[in-house]
Amino acid sequence: MCKLFFRNIILLSVVGCLWWAPTATASADIVARDIRIGIHKGKTRVVLDLTKTVKFDIFALADPYRIVLDLPDIDWQVPAAAARRTGGLIAGLRYGQYQPGKSRVVLDLRKPGIVRRSFILPPGEGYGPRLVIDLKKASRKVFLASIKAPSRASSKGQAAPKFILKPARKTTEAPLVVIDPGHGGVDPGAIGISGVFEKRVTLAMAKQVRRAILSRGRQRVRLTRNGDTFIPLRRRVAIARAAGAELFVSIHADSIDNRKVRGGGIYTLSERSSDKESAALAAKENRADLIAGVNLVGHDDEVASILIDLTQRETMNYSAQFAAALVPELRQLIHMRRKPHRFAGFVVLKAPDVPSVLVELGYLSNRRDEKMLTSSKSRAAIATAIARSVDNYFKGQKR
Numbered sequence: 001m002c003k004l005f006f007r008n009i010i011l012l013s014v015v016g017c018l019w020w021a022p023t024a025t026a027s028a029d030i031v032a033r034d035i036r037i038g039i040h041k042g043k044t045r046v047v048l049d050l051t052k053t054v055k056f057d058i059f060a061l062a063d064p065y066r067i068v069l070d071l072p073d074i075d076w077q078v079p080a081a082a083a084r085r086t087g088g089l090i091a092g093l094r095y096g097q098y099q100p101g102k103s104r105v106v107l108d109l110r111k112p113g114i115v116r117r118s119f120i121l122p123p124g125e126g127y128g129p130r131l132v133i134d135l136k137k138a139s140r141k142v143f144l145a146s147i148k149a150p151s152r153a154s155s156k157g158q159a160a161p162k163f164i165l166k167p168a169r170k171t172t173e174a175p176l177v178v179i180d181p182g183h184g185g186v187d188p189g190a191i192g193i194s195g196v197f198e199k200r201v202t203l204a205m206a207k208q209v210r211r212a213i214l215s216r217g218r219q220r221v222r223l224t225r226n227g228d229t230f231i232p233l234r235r236r237v238a239i240a241r242a243a244g245a246e247l248f249v250s251i252h253a254d255s256i257d258n259r260k261v262r263g264g265g266i267y268t269l270s271e272r273s274s275d276k277e278s279a280a281l282a283a284k285e286n287r288a289d290l291i292a293g294v295n296l297v298g299h300d301d302e303v304a305s306i307l308i309d310l311t312q313r314e315t316m317n318y319s320a321q322f323a324a325a326l327v328p329e330l331r332q333l334i335h336m337r338r339k340p341h342r343f344a345g346f347v348v349l350k351a352p353d354v355p356s357v358l359v360e361l362g363y364l365s366n367r368r369d370e371k372m373l374t375s376s377k378s379r380a381a382i383a384t385a386i387a388r389s390v391d392n393y394f395k396g397q398k399r
């Protein structure tokens with residue numbers, strides 16, 4: 001009783017803190033043509049080729065070591081190979097939209113390093129303006145000392161998403177399904193064998209699922225993102241709850257070193273993972289915020305406090321019911337993994353009151369799976385199967 005009261009206080013005290021509809025990337029007038037890495041004696045140089053001079057902000061994040069470069073809205077026309085460039089201190093890099101009107105580059109460091117210099121090189125030598133960052137190796141102590149609190153501007157929107165009390169559905173309204181295309185913006189997700197980004201595959205699939213559900217006419221649909229935008233994991237949950245979703249479906253596609261591994265899987269939340277593989281997958285997907293350079297330091301964890309109530313078995317049972325409806329439908333189209341329904345602690349599935357599943361449609365690292373997921377024909381068939389499962393699930397709820 002007391003616990004329930006406490007939970008309502010938490011939920012009520014944050015009413016009205018969050019709502020914004022993610023929109024497609026606005027057409028930016030600054031174009032990024034390439035991101036290059038140069039290795040020099042004593043320094044690693046990262047160069048961003050631009051068409052216009054920009055204002056930028058750089059900060060560091062620890063554990064893992066990252067350097068984050070914040071920029072205005074950028075039209076990313078860099079070659080696909082840029083996302084795979086590494087060298088010197090750089091173990092990996094990502095770029096893309098972070099928030100509407102704001103772009104970001106995240107550099108993963110192999111070891112601690114600090115920004116020695118950062119500047120704009122004026123146009124010349126056949127290039128437009130270039131943003132240059134010189135990094136040099138440092139001790140962990142020096143790296144940690146280099147972390148300053150992000151400026152007010154760059155920390156805006158990074159606060160933990162607030163939860164809003166779920167509005168009750170008017171009985172005349174059709175149930176709302178929230179489809180969540182995994183990743184987006186600065187977080188590309190898995191990278192396929194041909195270089196396709198998971199974020200694009202999931203968005204195309206989500207839009208197709210929306211069409212398929214709407215064409216059946218029995219549920220309403222909302223997407224957590226409609227464009228190539230980064231949305232923190234907890235905000236995805238908050239969007240579903242604020243909108244009064246009755247079902248949340250997060251769409252993903254994995255990638256693995258072994259290119260022979262293929263097949264889809266459906267995951268629902270559990271405090272205990274059903275196996276090591278599922279636990280590893282959840283840990284990987286839960287890294288999305290880290291990958292996008294969200295500063296998680298100092299977040300008090302509303303999700304954690306809500307997790308206490310995750311003993312809300314009812315929601316978990318409903319999630320499992322939807323997973324059970326989905327398996328046979330998908331099995332007709334997709335090669336499913338052994339034990340297609342598994343359990344793990346995915347952050348995105350942690351709404352206490354919205355039945356939620358995460359679908360891994362296959363492996364982009366496998367040629368056949370990638371081909372299937374990038375073909376509009378098989379995408380349409382999969383979307384229809386998902387829409388049918390949604391329908392069957394809600395039919396099963398009516399008693």
Ligand SMILES: [Zn+2]
Pocket residue numbers: 182183189190198252253254285
């Ligand atoms: Zn994913």
